[in-house]
Amino acid sequence: MKRIVTLQDISCVGRCSITVALPVISAMGVECGILPTAVLSTHTMFHTFTCKDLSDQIAPIADAWEREEITFDAIYTGYLASAEQSAQVCDFFDRFTTPGNLVLVDPAMADNGLLYPAFDSGFPAEMAKVCAKADVIMPNITEACLLTGMPYKTSYDEAYIRELLEKLLALGCKTAVLTGVSFEEGKLGVVYLDQGGSSFSYFTRHCPQSYHGTGDLYSSTVLGGLMRGLSLGSALSLAADFVVTCIEATSTAENARWYAVEFESQIPKLCAMLEEHIRAENRALNSVGDTVFTK
Numbered sequence: 598m599k600r601i602v603t604l605q606d607i608s609c610v611g612r613c614s615i616t617v618a619l620p621v622i623s624a625m626g627v628e629c630g631i632l633p634t635a636v637l638s639t640h641t642m643f644h645t646f647t648c649k650d651l652s653d654q655i656a657p658i659a660d661a662w663e664r665e666e667i668t669f670d671a672i673y674t675g676y677l678a679s680a681e682q683s684a685q686v687c688d689f690f691d692r693f694t695t696p697g698n699l700v701l702v703d704p705a706m707a708d709n710g711l712l713y714p715a716f717d718s719g720f721p722a723e724m725a726k727v728c729a730k731a732d733v734i735m736p737n738i739t740e741a742c743l744l745t746g747m748p749y750k751t752s753y754d755e756a757y758i759r760e761l762l763e764k765l766l767a768l769g770c771k772t773a774v775l776t777g778v779s780f781e782e783g784k785l786g787v788v789y790l791d792q793g794g795s796s797f798s799y800f801t802r803h804c805p806q807s808y809h810g811t812g813d814l815y816s817s818t819v820l821g822g823l824m825r826g827l828s829l830g831s832a833l834s835l836a837a838d839f840v841v842t843c844i845e846a847t848s849t850a851e852n853a854r855w856y857a858v859e860f861e862s863q864i865p866k867l868c869a870m871l872e873e874h875i876r877a878e879n880r881a882l883n884s885v886g887d888t889v890f891t892k
């Protein structure tokens with residue numbers, strides 16, 4: 598079984614970060630180690646919240662893992678507690694990246710044109726250093742603009758998205774995935790471009806409701822899919838369909854959006870969808886006589 602480690606916060610209530618990554622990645626048949634960057638009472642979209650920065654735990658935990666010769670098939674980062682923590686995360690990459698493992702960075706810091714409340718305007722430059730070391734980064738459009746200095750737009754064309762992707766690649770990552778892209782009313786999706794010039798896009802129905810934590814659910818599902826051997830395109834489409842399934846299963850009650858999406862009841866569906874993607878990829882590989890590509 599593959600083993601990954603995720604570096605992000607524990608928001609005790611509110612279904613985001615580790616409380617999403619751990620159950621989702623585990624359910625997908627991948628061992629999920631955690632390195633909490635902070636403990637919060639809830640995510641920071643609640644009116645008040647507590648936050649205990651765990652920066653001083655990162656180096657000693659990494660030291661202990663090195664002594665035990667613990668290795669990871671992927672390192673997956675999300676919400677960081679502070680700008681200063683980015684240097685520690687980069688150091689963690691230097692110590693635990695191997696030629697065969699995957700570094701996936703979700704630069705969780707902003708949405709709908711705004712930085713999250715706990716960050717100041719200097720934060721994106723620090724997050725850009727973390728992105729530079731990644732194999733795959735997965736920002737939304739707001740995050741991509743903050744990382745690249747491009748203007749944030751809610752109405753745009755394919756050339757704008759292409760330029761964003763190219764500027765993201767210029768940060769140094771191998772593949773840039775842009776989430777929350779819409780070229781057509783009623784459709785929302787994901788687009789990627791890699792350093793070799795390959796690109797991909799996938800669109801689903803645009804759900805009118807907006808929930809916190811869907812970005813974390815999306816990235817965690819993508820990582821789980823990649824670790825089960827799916828290609829990036831297949832993992833991105835599986836995750837997009839799963840997030841829509843979860844949104845559809847979530848209560849439309851007025852305050853439900855604070856508590857993010859009800860993914861728990863949809864875990865059996867996720868497992869079935871994952872197996873279907875694995876079968877479809879195996880069929881495609883067999884039909885062209887190709888070999889399975891793991892990174």
Ligand code: PXL
Pocket residue numbers: 606608613614637639640641642676705713809810811812813
């Ligand atoms: O879902 C991203 C996220 C993760 N962690 C914390 C957050 C948020 C978004 O607001 O506040 C603490």
